[in-house]
Amino acid sequence: MRHDFDVMVEFLKARLREDEDAAKALKPSKNENVARLRDRILADVEAKRRLMDWVFAPQRELGEWEHSFAGGLVIKQWMRFRQPVIEQLVAAYADHPDFRPEWKLIEVEPIEDESRTRVSRGCAS
Secondary structure, eight states, X not given: OOTTHHHHXXXXXXXXXXXXXXXXXXXXXXOHHHHHHHHHHHHHHHHHHHHHHHHHHHHHHHGGGGGSHHXXXXXXXXXXXXXXXXXXXXXXXXXXXXXXXXGSOOOOOOOOOHHHHOOOOSOOO
């Protein structure tokens, strides 16, 4: 797990609070677009919070077992696969002044590797 993962999570929680506060601050008006935008932002914030809950669900589900050696290994593996969810959510706030440059995602194009796609038709000797 990243050494600064907890900082990323706190950063994301703060951004979600800001988004929620900004949406709630929109004054009701006769403009349906404003109302839809407000509702969409609030739904988006809630969806992101549910994703965060999903990321940390294994720790809640394991309870005290989490602190055992085996529980620690299980958590480490689960988090290895779930951590990218938080990284992707944080990346949406790359223009925020508190966003750290090291959080920027590295986009890599997959390399076509014939050795992986080629099917061996011969028999193993």
